[in-house]
Amino acid sequence: MSIEFSFSLKKNSSRKSNNANLEPSVISGKDNNGPIVILIHGLTGTPHEMSFLAGFLKRAGYLVICPRLANHGQPIEILKDTTWQDFYRSVRDIFVETMKQDRPVFVSGLSMGALLALLLAEEFPDKVSGVSCLSPTIFYDGWNVPWYTCFLPIAYHTPLKHFMYFKEEPPYGIKNETVRSHVHDHYSKAKLHEATDVNIYGYPYFPLILLYQLNLLVKHLSKKLGGITVPVQLIQAKEDDMTSVKNSQFIYDKISSKTKEIVLLNNSYHVITADQERDKVAREMADFFAKCKWK
Amino acid sequence: MDRQEIEKKIKEIIADKLKISIEKITPEALLREDLGMDSFGAVEVIFEIEDAFDINVPQEQTLNIKTFKNMVDSITEFIAKK
Numbered sequence: 001m002s003i004e005f006s007f008s009l010k011k012n013s014s015r016k017s018n019n020a021n022l023e024p025s026v027i028s029g030k031d032n033n034g035p036i037v038i039l040i041h042g043l044t045g046t047p048h049e050m051s052f053l054a055g056f057l058k059r060a061g062y063l064v065i066c067p068r069l070a071n072h073g074q075p076i077e078i079l080k081d082t083t084w085q086d087f088y089r090s091v092r093d094i095f096v097e098t099m100k101q102d103r104p105v106f107v108s109g110l111s112m113g114a115l116l117a118l119l120l121a122e123e124f125p126d127k128v129s130g131v132s133c134l135s136p137t138i139f140y141d142g143w144n145v146p147w148y149t150c151f152l153p154i155a156y157h158t159p160l161k162h163f164m165y166f167k168e169e170p171p172y173g174i175k176n177e178t179v180r181s182h183v184h185d186h187y188s189k190a191k192l193h194e195a196t197d198v199n200i201y202g203y204p205y206f207p208l209i210l211l212y213q214l215n216l217l218v219k220h221l222s223k224k225l226g227g228i229t230v231p232v233q234l235i236q237a238k239e240d241d242m243t244s245v246k247n248s249q250f251i252y253d254k255i256s257s258k259t260k261e262i263v264l265l266n267n268s269y270h271v272i273t274a275d276q277e278r279d280k281v282a283r284e285m286a287d288f289f290a291k292c293k294w295k
Numbered sequence: 296m297d298r299q300e301i302e303k304k305i306k307e308i309i310a311d312k313l314k315i316s317i318e319k320i321t322p323e324a325l326l327r328e329d330l331g332m333d334s335f336g337a338v339e340v341i342f343e344i345e346d347a348f349d350i351n352v353p354q355e356q357t358l359n360i361k362t363f364k365n366m367v368d369s370i371t372e373f374i375a376k377k
Binding site: 056 | 333334337342355
């Protein structure tokens with residue numbers, strides 16, 4: 001992961017969005033009568049990273065909604081000024097809308113998406129039937145996280161956080177070499193302010209200020225974990241390059257759910273929804289939801 | 296099953312899943328740009344193809360498929376190896 005600085009003084013309003021018509025969420029299985037599953041993508045990711053799970057769950061009879069987090073798909077200058085509360089609002093609004101359908105609702109998320117799923121479970125314990133957390137991100141402590149990351153909290157308290165970006169570099173959270181090389185073809189050519197197809201591939205750059213927002217979300221959620229009582233499944237790869245399995249264990253130990261489980265994967269990295277064991281992830285999730293009592 | 300039958304079946308699946316007319320699906324049609332197949336559509340199409348031909352298409356094989364012809368070639372190859 002390399003660092004780049006951009007001191008562009010352009011105001012957000014001066015940068016036109018070229019993705020004004022991005023759909024707020026992707027829905028699969030509109031004709032299905034089964035429970036609803038909300039699949040939340042990760043920070044700087046896209047609903048497309050959940051597409052395999054969505055297809056699998058749709059075939060299992062679920063109505064699947066993949067919300068697009070606030071400002072994801074917009075130019076990075078717009079995304080970077082988004083707060084964790086904006087991200088949460090994106091999923092909360094959709095969740096509240098689904099409640100009108102009077103069907104059981106499950107939620108799942110990848111990385112930061114898993115934290116947003118837990119927040120929903122804490123806020124709506126009587127409505128969420130179960131949660132599946134995929135590579136939940138509390139601490140960036142995976143084997144591929146640079147050593148200097150531990151000093152970043154210092155930068156959170158300086159204006160530097162507005163100008164600093166990390167360039168995504170291999171393995172991009174993906175162990176599967178073919179998938180990784182596909183992502184590499186796209187990311188390696190990308191420039192900070194000229195990234196294309198971010199609504200499909202996600203962002204090749206990660207603004208430091210979003211790491212700061214993630215940090216604020218973690219602080220907020222940490223105080224709420226003890227109040228979570230709904231069934232929770234945690235799925236994480238033993239070789240997760242971004243966040244170690246300690247993240248799942250931390251959540252498992254703090255939540256008050258009577259039904260909770262950790263599933264460890266042997267052959268994937270961080271983006272387990274698109275990696276070598278995505279079939280296993282989908283099966284484990286579907287099995288877990290089937291075991292939960294529907295609300 | 297010969298190539299023509301395979302091609303016909305795949306065409307039907309794509310038209311059904313992507314809700315487009317069969318006429319639009321030409322051999323050189325680009326799946327994403329011309330037929331509007333995003334990752335969600337691709338997953339549905341592949342699942343349906345797997346069921347229809349009783350095969351298993353690995354994820355990595357699907358990544359390099361750009362056109363309808365590429366897709367028919369790949370699937371025909373998988374069926375032959377079955």
